[in-house]
Amino acid sequence: MNHKTSPALSVRRRQLLQGTAALAAGLAMPAIVRAQGTGPIRIGHLTPRTGFLGPMGEYAVLGATLAVEEVNAAGGALGRKFELLTEDSVNPQTASTKAQRMVERDGVHSLVGEISSASGLAISQVARRAKKLFMQTGCNSDELRGANCSRYMFHLEACNTMYVRTVGQALLRDGMVKGKKWMAFTADYAFGHDLFKRTKHFMDENGAIFISNDNLPTDATEFSASLLKIRQQSPDIVISNLAGNQTTNFTKQYNEFGIDIPFAGADMNMTSIWGAGKNGFSGVWPIIWTHQVQAPSAQEFVGRFQKKFDKLPENQAVNDYLAIKMLAQAMNETKSDEVDKLIAYFESGRKFDVLRAREGYFRPWDHQLVYEMYTVQPAENAKDADKFNFMQTSAPVPAASESLEVLAPTQQENMCTFA
């Protein structure tokens, strides 16, 4: 065996080395440019675009797109443009892989988006390791703000407790809790289970009588067995902890089965309401925002969104829009894109226009954005209304005289330590 390298091979190896070096230099160039702060600031946007959360994800992308356009039209942040990279996050594993790639290969400044709490947790772990900001816009699980909280993650989406307390206030007002028998139907994954826990806590605390809870698979589209069960058990009220397309189908079929038992739920999105249609929508539901919110900034946003996309904005669009606008505002006001400075800025209690009557702010100890929420139910004249306005949005919850923080869990209820 001759170990001497042949001249031909050695040349090839040398060329290979040179080539690799040149390639590496080429790859490193954008990093140098970025470090000098002249290139665009890249924002990595991840959200489910397909599957049962897909309809909301579509609005998330529209909201983010509009925000980037507005930021750039106003001169960008620190004199640099924002550049949006969007990807379908699919599931926790894919979300984690794509987040990793956005951080390492695409060199994004921060991550925005997500709806599934499980995927949100996966992205948050990537963000924490890479010391990047993650503005999460759709994950509801309380645990993400509690046991799984992170110094790098900020929550524009309301948590489950906030949803439950919002609809709970409406139910208490209507005398639908104390001494009432209730049945629950829950989406069979982390979000649904967490939501059911919060709902049960609220109902128990306020003297309701629990009958049963059924966990339903997220891919189920047909609920006749559950609806027959409701008619058999005849509870005083039915509570849905379902998610995404499940909510649309369950609500539609609830009406189809002619069930007149009061119906309420702890999570609702405008896509589900529009999807159920005016003949299919029923019940009382909490929601973070609707196009019917009368605050001037909300209506201006509705106008801009409609002009650009020729449709009304949905609640999910608002969170992703606000996240990107807040990032730009934070960079411009701190005159920095350093993550530590931005975190300190968001933790300072700085108030933001959140397209509602009152301004919102992040709580420094768990990074939850607190804001006014609403309940939504079929409008009195629903039959005559157009296909986008057959629902009515309540006055803001909490009332103007109360602190915005009454809906969110206290430090004792949902402990968070930024390790």
Place this chain on the structure above:
Amino acid sequence: MATELIFIAQQVVNGLLLGSYYLLIALGLSIIFSLGGIVNLAHGAFYAIGAYLIVFLGDQIGYGLAFVVSPIAVAILGMLIERLFFRRFYRADPTLSLLFTFALSMVIEQALRMIFGSSPLPFSVPSFAHGMVIVGNFFYPIYRIGMLAVALAAVIATWALLNKTAFGKIVKAGINDPDMVRALGISLNPVMTAVCGLGIGLAGLAGVLLAPVTGVQPAMGQEILTAAFVVVVIGGLGSFWGVVLAAVLVGVIRGLTSYFYPPASEASLYLLMLIILIVRPRGLLGERFERLE
């Protein structure tokens, strides 16, 4: 106890009704596979097209007319696709048709997403079919009973077509021995076109029927396709009554699981399939196919 029994009986009846939805889709899947050897992974996408058509056409030409036109339009689309594409795969490696129909399903789903958006479209039970049928302790929506009637009529018509006509005899002969049929001077090409039109049209009809019940959204086809495959596998390839029996069985098992242990309602189908495949690998009433072995 008596009331509990009525509840269970009601869930069994509900399961039978559920079975009829699976049946419409599984039947088409089964006949296209039996005759052409094509595993049509795009079958669910045609179901989705049926649902979108009734929503779209319902606004333009009224529910009644759209109800008739939509499944026929889907059937014509099916025949076109057979003429243009499926035909090339009958004698090819089955992997190719698998890849092709998988790609076709994605193209259709994304096209629906691009045209109509990914949000579910609102569509409710037509006003004339609102209300419930109530007999003693038994109650059921009128619309679903109507659905059952339409589905049964379609299945009986399909059975008659395949068993009582000359066309059906050619189809059956073609399933068993295509080469002999060709040797006898009968061209299977137009037969295949008609069979694909029929099978895909049945999927379109299922979409039309289910549009007011489940959400009309681009991924709806994928959701039902897996269940339809389970029905075909349990029933056994090439067996009309096998598919019918399997659809009823799957519906009832799913209905009862939804009642007693809801989290397993979707998983129950797969458990049933597993057991049947262990006990009887070719399915309940499946025949042996030389060319598939």
